[in-house]
Amino acid sequence: MKERPVSRTAIPRQSARQRRHNFDEVALGYTAQMAVAEATRCLQCKKAKCIDGCPVGIDIPGFIKAITEENFAAAVNILKSDNVLPGICGRVCPQETQCEQLCILDKKGESVAIGRLERFVADWERMQNSPVFAVPGAAPSGKKVAVVGAGPAGLTAAADLARMGHGVTVFESLHTPGGVLKYGIPDFRLPSAIVDEEVNNVKNLGVDIELNTVIGKTETVDELLGRFDAVFLGTGAGLPLFMHIPGENLSGVYSANEFLTRVNLMHAYQFPTYHTPVKTGKRVAVIGGGNVAMDAARAALRLGADKVYVIYRRSEAEMPARREEVENAVEEGIEFVFLANPIRFLGDEKRNLTGVECIRMKLGEPDSSGRRRPVPQDGSQFQMELDVAIVALGTTPNPLISRSTPGLEVNRWGTLVCDETTGRTTRPGVWAGGDVVTGSATVISAMGAARKAARDIDDYLKGSAGPDQVWRENQAGNDRNH
Amino acid sequence: MLYKVLQVKKLTSGIYLFKLQAPQIARKARAGQFIILRIDQEGERIPLTIADWDVEEGSITIVFMAVGTTTCSLSRLKPGDAVADLAGPLGHPTEIERFGTVVCVAGGFAIAVIRPIIRSLKQAGNRIVTIVGVRNKDLMFWEKELRQDSDELIITTDDGSYQRKGLVTEPLKEILDSGEPISRVIAIGPTAMMKFTSLTTRPYAVKTIVSLNPIMVDGTGMCGCCRVSVGDETKFACVEGPEFDGHLVDWDEFMSRQTTYLDQEKYSYQCTAGEQQGHRS
Ligand SMILES: Cc1cc2nc3c(=O)[nH]c(=O)nc-3n(C[C@H](O)[C@H](O)[C@H](O)COP(=O)(O)OP(=O)(O)OC[C@H]3O[C@@H](n4cnc5c(N)ncnc54)[C@H](O)[C@@H]3O)c2cc1C
Ligand SMILES: Cc1cc2nc3c(=O)[nH]c(=O)nc-3n(C[C@H](O)[C@H](O)[C@H](O)COP(=O)(O)OP(=O)(O)OC[C@H]3O[C@@H](n4cnc5c(N)ncnc54)[C@H](O)[C@@H]3O)c2cc1C
Ligand code: SF4
Ligand code: FES
Numbered sequence: 001m002k003e004r005p006v007s008r009t010a011i012p013r014q015s016a017r018q019r020r021h022n023f024d025e026v027a028l029g030y031t032a033q034m035a036v037a038e039a040t041r042c043l044q045c046k047k048a049k050c051i052d053g054c055p056v057g058i059d060i061p062g063f064i065k066a067i068t069e070e071n072f073a074a075a076v077n078i079l080k081s082d083n084v085l086p087g088i089c090g091r092v093c094p095q096e097t098q099c100e101q102l103c104i105l106d107k108k109g110e111s112v113a114i115g116r117l118e119r120f121v122a123d124w125e126r127m128q129n130s131p132v133f134a135v136p137g138a139a140p141s142g143k144k145v146a147v148v149g150a151g152p153a154g155l156t157a158a159a160d161l162a163r164m165g166h167g168v169t170v171f172e173s174l175h176t177p178g179g180v181l182k183y184g185i186p187d188f189r190l191p192s193a194i195v196d197e198e199v200n201n202v203k204n205l206g207v208d209i210e211l212n213t214v215i216g217k218t219e220t221v222d223e224l225l226g227r228f229d230a231v232f233l234g235t236g237a238g239l240p241l242f243m244h245i246p247g248e249n250l251s252g253v254y255s256a257n258e259f260l261t262r263v264n265l266m267h268a269y270q271f272p273t274y275h276t277p278v279k280t281g282k283r284v285a286v287i288g289g290g291n292v293a294m295d296a297a298r299a300a301l302r303l304g305a306d307k308v309y310v311i312y313r314r315s316e317a318e319m320p321a322r323r324e325e326v327e328n329a330v331e332e333g334i335e336f337v338f339l340a341n342p343i344r345f346l347g348d349e350k351r352n353l354t355g356v357e358c359i360r361m362k363l364g365e366p367d368s369s370g371r372r373r374p375v376p377q378d379g380s381q382f383q384m385e386l387d388v389a390i391v392a393l394g395t396t397p398n399p400l401i402s403r404s405t406p407g408l409e410v411n412r413w414g415t416l417v418c419d420e421t422t423g424r425t426t427r428p429g430v431w432a433g434g435d436v437v438t439g440s441a442t443v444i445s446a447m448g449a450a451r452k453a454a455r456d457i458d459d460y461l462k463g464s465a466g467p468d469q470v471w472r473e474n475q476a477g478n479d480r481n482h
Numbered sequence: 483m484l485y486k487v488l489q490v491k492k493l494t495s496g497i498y499l500f501k502l503q504a505p506q507i508a509r510k511a512r513a514g515q516f517i518i519l520r521i522d523q524e525g526e527r528i529p530l531t532i533a534d535w536d537v538e539e540g541s542i543t544i545v546f547m548a549v550g551t552t553t554c555s556l557s558r559l560k561p562g563d564a565v566a567d568l569a570g571p572l573g574h575p576t577e578i579e580r581f582g583t584v585v586c587v588a589g590g591f592a593i594a595v596i597r598p599i600i601r602s603l604k605q606a607g608n609r610i611v612t613i614v615g616v617r618n619k620d621l622m623f624w625e626k627e628l629r630q631d632s633d634e635l636i637i638t639t640d641d642g643s644y645q646r647k648g649l650v651t652e653p654l655k656e657i658l659d660s661g662e663p664i665s666r667v668i669a670i671g672p673t674a675m676m677k678f679t680s681l682t683t684r685p686y687a688v689k690t691i692v693s694l695n696p697i698m699v700d701g702t703g704m705c706g707c708c709r710v711s712v713g714d715e716t717k718f719a720c721v722e723g724p725e726f727d728g729h730l731v732d733w734d735e736f737m738s739r740q741t742t743y744l745d746q747e748k749y750s751y752q753c754t755a756g757e758q759q760g761h762r763s
Contacts (some may be wrong), residue, residue: 279743
């Protein structure tokens with residue numbers, strides 16, 4: 001029996017000095033030896049709490065046990081039966097608020113490093129010459145399902161449905177599958193090659209991906225319903241929000257989506273080899289306090305900015321970004337301006353951005369979200385000189401599909417009205433999951449929702465559930481209420 | 483999937499017509515819509531108007547001016563070559579109704595892309611006066627085609643080398659002064675031309691539609707790169723446009739946003755220039 005280390009095994013990382021100047025991955029991953037050492041820390045609980053914290057229900061102690069036995073192939077098979085994107089999830093999931101938070105060892109502040117182990121197993125499989133995952137799928141059902149959007153939700157639904165035996169075609173509007181994984185999250189947190197590899201694994205399950213197809217434009221949901229037996233919408237929350245303050249459309253003001261899309265999806269950091277440019281200012285400010293703001297700030301730094309500020313209207317304690325990413329940002333030299341809110345952008349006579357004017361905030365009474373509401377302080381305005389400003393205030397679903405699909409209801413935040421347990425929308429034959437239903441959330445919650453929907457679609461296609469019936473009753477109920 | 487180049491035609495100096503295989507887009511295309519195209523893995527996504535389409539052949543036609551890295555590389559493709567990505571049709575189609583008399587103003591590549599608009603308006607029963615502006619005689623093309631689709635065609639050249647000397651705004655002003663009721667003006671082409679067309683019609687309160695060409699990335703409403711101030715509102719041109727009321731557009735801001743990457747564009751062009759020389763025939 002191997003000795004059980006008490007503390008979490010550290011993960012090797014690029015030093016802050018070095019990584020400020022490159023887009024290579026920050027965390028480098030466990031060696032096999034580190035992984036085995038970390039895996040032996042797991043107590044193999046009979047009633048493993050950690051699983052409850054996992055939206056896709058991975059058999060966590062099961063795959064960890066296989067690691068302790070150095071049977072990495074078995075670990076791959078356990079992991080991948082429940083999660084088709086383990087290399088991605090191992091890197092970007094907020095494990096500290098999910099599985100690791102519920103781990104029995106977390107009480108001592110030293111939960112098993114489940115995420116790092118997940119990443120190790122996925123990376124190990126990628127190093128093998130041939131695919132390891134070999135869990136057989138069901139026999140062909142003869143049914144066809146259209147999946148819209150090739151982000152985590154769409155890819156997960158597609159993989160599950162394909163393994164249930166259905167013919168699956170994914171329609172993606174961009175020229176590359178991956179969704180936010182590809183256009184939003186930068187390479188230094190999630191290398192593009194890993195996303196490509198895991199997307200390929202989904203394709204290898206027999207899933208077709210049709211790129212450059214904008215549903216709502218190239219083809220409508222109604223038309224898809226004519227060709228397919230069911231439609232799953234995993235179109236995300238891609239519409240960037242702005243502040244609607246003066247000067248916001250000056251040249252030099254970006255949405256985080258645009259900035260990150262240029263840098264990640266279009267490879268602007270490799271300009272001019274890649275042809276898409278991005279403005280690389282000396283003084284950059286990012287507005288917002290979430291993960292997206294951290295990614296934008298750290299990307300701007302790597303593009304060569306001297307000063308990168310994050311302007312956030314509340315204080316450090318209320319920042320929604322992951323702790324780990326904030327620490328990384330601080331280490332790299334990002335400066336935080338807390339309790340400040342932009343009130344207008346400043347420009348020169350040619351309408352180029354030159355700065356921003358902010359007002360100081362004070363925290364008042366808690367608001368409906370339970371966080372203390374920031375209140376502007378009269379007369380506290382101050383200005384900052386800037387070359388580039390990046391607005392990272394969040395996103396809502398793009399209305400392209402809801403507006404072109406009769407019967408598909410949205411609520412007032414623009415998200416689709418959807419039954420939580422089944423993923424059924426208000427339109428018969430159409431399911432949805434991920435950010436398009438919840439608004440901007442997490443990779444794994446999108447995957448969890450997609451799994452539930454895939455199960456319900458499968459029941460529906462097999463005729464063992466009667467969603468048609470349910471939809472009809474709903475419809476009748478609605479008609480009566482009107 | 484690759485999108486094959488079916489036909490290539492040089493219309494005039496620097497302006498090319500390409501027919502591309504795109505059956506799905508052809509099926510849905512309407513006048514005034516555009517596509518986003520990327521030539522290869524290193525390429526930029528650029529928007530181009532759908533100048534024509536053929537459902538049976540499964541093709542769309544684009545007409546573009548070679549002005550920078552992407553459009554110059556594109557101009558060097560031959561029939562049988564392909565582009566990596568093509569998405570569309572994007573944006574709202576042009577509003578087509580029986581308005582009465584419509585003046586269509588175009589310049590440069592837009593001489594071609596305004597044609598489906600003119601055709602649809604004509605079919606809807608409008609009287610069409612087309613005004614085309616070019617720098618000189620050599621840059622004019624499709625005169626016969628435009629004459630065929632319009633009730634009246636006026637051509638202006640900056641240097642007077644063909645037909646009327648001057649800018650498009652001069653005959654436009656004469657028409658507005660003539661007392662003939664004009665229901666609407668539609669302008670497509672260089673930004674300055676659209677801006678001055680709008681300024682010309684404003685005192686006459688004639689509804690003026692311009693087809694804006696901001697820089698775009700995705701073309702589906704995901705990035706906000708294409709945003710323009712129209713009246714008091716910010717609009718995403720790729721999904722809420724590209725056509726807007728020219729009297730409400732903040733032109734100075736629009737032009738500033740269009741030139742955001744001027745230095746990088748020049749640099750990128752120089753970097754690919756060596757490559758270009760080798761290919762030019
Ligand atoms: C910068 C950034 C960093 C993030 N970091 C993290 C993190 O560290 N950890 C984490 O868990 N979460 C993170 N998130 C959130 C996470 O990425 C999302 O919650 C998740 O990607 C949602 O998945 P989805 O499949 O619902 O949508 P998306 O990933 O948005 O995928 C939707 C896909 O649908 C396509 N699409 C949209 N409309 C159409 C249409 N009409 N026709 C065809 N295709 C269409 C889109 O192009 C896209 O590919 C981050 C988000 C951002 C923006
Ligand atoms: C909806 C829409 C429809 C368009 N339709 C056509 C068309 O049918 N035919 C055509 O020739 N062009 C059209 N354009 C403009 C075309 O997209 C640009 O000319 C092209 O992106 C230039 O790319 P480049 O790499 O060759 O040049 P770049 O090196 O990127 O730019 C060279 C020059 O073109 C200008 N430019 C760059 N991007 C744009 C842009 N999006 N719009 C206008 N000017 C730009 C730059 O300021 C610079 O002066 C359209 C633009 C939009 C938004
Ligand atoms: S709760 Fe922690 S210790 Fe228990 S099985 Fe899960 S990972 Fe292992
Ligand atoms: S081009 Fe990205 S939103 Fe219009």
